[in-house]
Amino acid sequence: MMVHSTCGPVQGRIRDGCREFLGIPYAAAPYPHHAFAPPLPPEPWDGVFEATVPGATAAHPHVAQELFPDPVIEGPNPLNLNVCAPAATTGHHPVVVWLHGGGFFSGGNASPWYTGESFARDGIVLVVPNYRLAAEGFMLLDDGVANRALLDITMALAWVRDNIEAFGGDPSNVTVAGQSAGATATLALSGCPGARGLFRRLAAMSAGTPLLASLTRTETLSEDFAALLATPRTRAALTDVPVHKRLELEAAWLPKEVQAPPAEIDGRARRARRDSLRWQPTLDGTVVTASPYDALAEPDTTHALMIGTTVEEWNFMLGAVEPAPSIEACRQGFANLGLTGQDLEDYLRALETDNPGHALAQALSDRTFRTPARDLAEGAAKAGIRTFAYQFAWPTPLFGAAHCTDLPFAFDHLDAPGAANLLGPDAPAHLATALHGALVRFARDGNPGWTAYDTETRHVMVFDEAIREVPDALSLTPLALRRA
Numbered sequence: 001m002m003v004h005s006t007c008g009p010v011q012g013r014i015r016d017g018c019r020e021f022l023g024i025p026y027a028a029a030p031y032p033h034h035a036f037a038p039p040l041p042p043e044p045w046d047g048v049f050e051a052t053v054p055g056a057t058a059a060h061p062h063v064a065q066e067l068f069p070d071p072v073i074e075g076p077n078p079l080n081l082n083v084c085a086p087a088a089t090t091g092h093h094p095v096v097v098w099l100h101g102g103g104f105f106s107g108g109n110a111s112p113w114y115t116g117e118s119f120a121r122d123g124i125v126l127v128v129p130n131y132r133l134a135a136e137g138f139m140l141l142d143d144g145v146a147n148r149a150l151l152d153i154t155m156a157l158a159w160v161r162d163n164i165e166a167f168g169g170d171p172s173n174v175t176v177a178g179q180s181a182g183a184t185a186t187l188a189l190s191g192c193p194g195a196r197g198l199f200r201r202l203a204a205m206s207a208g209t210p211l212l213a214s215l216t217r218t219e220t221l222s223e224d225f226a227a228l229l230a231t232p233r234t235r236a237a238l239t240d241v242p243v244h245k246r247l248e249l250e251a252a253w254l255p256k257e258v259q260a261p262p263a264e265i266d267g268r269a270r271r272a273r274r275d276s277l278r279w280q281p282t283l284d285g286t287v288v289t290a291s292p293y294d295a296l297a298e299p300d301t302t303h304a305l306m307i308g309t310t311v312e313e314w315n316f317m318l319g320a321v322e323p324a325p326s327i328e329a330c331r332q333g334f335a336n337l338g339l340t341g342q343d344l345e346d347y348l349r350a351l352e353t354d355n356p357g358h359a360l361a362q363a364l365s366d367r368t369f370r371t372p373a374r375d376l377a378e379g380a381a382k383a384g385i386r387t388f389a390y391q392f393a394w395p396t397p398l399f400g401a402a403h404c405t406d407l408p409f410a411f412d413h414l415d416a417p418g419a420a421n422l423l424g425p426d427a428p429a430h431l432a433t434a435l436h437g438a439l440v441r442f443a444r445d446g447n448p449g450w451t452a453y454d455t456e457t458r459h460v461m462v463f464d465e466a467i468r469e470v471p472d473a474l475s476l477t478p479l480a481l482r483r484a
Contacts, residue, residue, distance in 0.1 A: 005163045007044045013052045014087070018120030021083040021167070023055020026129060026159035027152065029077035031059075031243075035136050036235045038145055039079060039155045055080035057108030058133045059243050061251035067316070067404040069418055070102065071110045081129035081156055082109050084116025085168045092170040094443045097127045097160060097199070099153065101180030101206075101404070104279045105134045105250060113419075118412035122440045125169035129156035131185070134250050135238070138279040140215075140222040144235045146284035150192055153185060157198035175201040175443040177306075179407060181280075183207035187376070188281040190301050191290035201446055203306040203439060205410065206313060206403060209372045210280070211292050218282040225249065253278050268318060269325035269360055272333035273368075296376060299384040304446035306439075307377055308390035308460075309369040311478045315402040318361040330356035337367050350477045362478070374474035377453045386446060387453040390438070391473045393464040393481055394431055397424040401478065409463070412436035428465060435463050 001019060003010045012021035028040035056075025063070075086093055100107040100114060109128040116126030129152070131137060137149030145151070161171045176199045178186040183204035188211065189195045190202065213221075226233040228249055229241050238246075255277060281288060295301050318325060325333075327344075334344045347359035373389065380387040392406040399405065399422070408419040409432040419427070438448035438461070450469055451459035460473035462481060470476070470484045 002048070003166050005166060007042050007049075008046070009048045010051050011048050012083075016117040017087055018117045019085045019087060019167070020116070021051040022053055023080045024049065024051050024083065025055075025077050025080050026156045027079035030079060030132065030136075031076045033239060035132075036139070036141060036144060036148070036238045038148060039152050041155075042159070054082075054110040055130070057110055058130050058136065059247060060102075060106045060108075060133045061247045061254070063106055063251075063254060067422060068113045068407065068416075069111050070106055070108065072108070073110055078108070078130045078132070079152055079155075080109075081127055081159065082114075082116070083164075083167050084120050084126045086120045086123055086125070088168070091123075091168055092165075092173075093123050093125045093168050095125045095127060095160060095164055095169040095171070095174045096439070096443045097129065097157060097174060097176045099131070099176065099178030099182030099185045100128065101178065101182045102133070103277050104137065104149070104181045104184075105254060105277065107133070107181070113407055113411065113413060113416045115411075115413070118436060119440065122437075124440055124443055125164060125167060127156070127160055127164070127169075129153065131156070134279045135222075135225055135246065138218065138282060139225060139238070140218050140233075140282070140284075141235050141238065142233050145287060146218070146282050147287040150185065150188060150281055150287055151194070153189065154192060154195045154198065157195060161198055172200070173443075174199045175203055177203035177205070177439065177443075179205040179410070180208065180403065184211055185281065187211055187292040187296075188288055190292050190295035191283075191288050193289055194287065199302070201304045201306070201442065202302050203442060204373075205406065206309045206369055207307075207373070208313075208368050211372070212283045212288065213280050215282060215284055218284075221278050265318070265323070265325045265357065266329040269329035269357060270332040271336075272318075272360060272364055273336040292376060293379055296380040296385060297383045301383075302385060304386040304388070304442070305377070305380045306388045306390070306442050306448055307373050307380075308392065309365075309373050309474075310392045310401045310403060310406055311365070311370075311481060312362065312395075312400040313365040313369045313403045314361040315358075315365070316399045318357040318364070324355045325357040325360070327356045330360045333360045334363060337363055339363060351479055370474050377474070378455055381453045381455055388442070388448050388450060388461070389453045389459075389474060390448075390461045390463060391470075391481065392435070393462050393478065394428065396422060406435065406463070408432065409435040410439055431463060431465070431467070434467050
């Protein structure tokens, strides 16, 4: 099964009824000499490129707490992408470019949770690119550009524009979608002049705030990172640092709430919102010239926006842990959010719980995910962008409707490796059909199948055992939402 790309012929394989191509380079290899350089165009190859095994992933440390499989594959060129296309070789199919999550410190397209057979089955071409992570992706250098990860993604989108028709895709009908850090990157593209014209729609699932770092903050982080490595803050000097040394520092810089075992639950509560992720997209004024809030306030930024969260994003960190954190630790966590002890009492009452960790987890979910999603939907709708908001509310047995619990449903992959560990044995198949179907419909024509969001009725689709529209669902507590 051969396809001709701009760099040469590509040999794929048939798997589960779809045409699959793995590890296709969309840029030149960054390792070992260009790890901190902007992406360079891919080089033509001699012969046939065998796209039948996963390509390399961006260098990143393993973390102790993984919500889903995150294989690390070493190799010189992580700037590759996977394509999964319908088995029929004719047609102009809509394209979804999926940006993986992982907090900008982990993740990659080799995860078995990101395979595209369900999209291909439904007439969609799925493209999953890797992009550089952490310091390689976002560190500010004395002699380089910012936001190299977003430049990677932009080059992947240019590859789609130039090549996807050969794979059966429609280059004029591209939706960029992502979850968690991938959703943050998706929204950041709205403010990237270099990405304009390379996508038609945006779908953001569980984008966490802050959506962009300030130039000053990233400058300070970059200075600290170089100082701890005892190296000048230049492209050449950082590239010369052994990768294992950089990864050791990256691992040490991970938030303690990722590293800490459950026994340190009080420490997690006290550190809430203080021990945040370091690397992320930066409002640098060149690669990114506007925040998503400002960019999506302009009517021509995107043809349509689909945005939402899970209802209990942070439950997996605090809400379901036994024993629960102390009330004193949670008061400190609330103070970190700019909230008071009375706010903690209000959350406990509204959630009908005596677990202060549950209350803090919900406050974090609201402040970090749900309220920003509502605000972005409001701004985009006011600008005249066709906007669709949703809430994923189905409660898993252990963590409720927590971060990442919607992923197997969005991909219609309830049997993906490790999914049962997160979802339990009885995840409802009709919910996967519904959420995946919504994303497919949105990719086809910009309408996932429910009432568009407006600033008066604020219609939101709720994906739960019962799937229904609920006004202003992004503002309701999980308990109120389940009773609505």
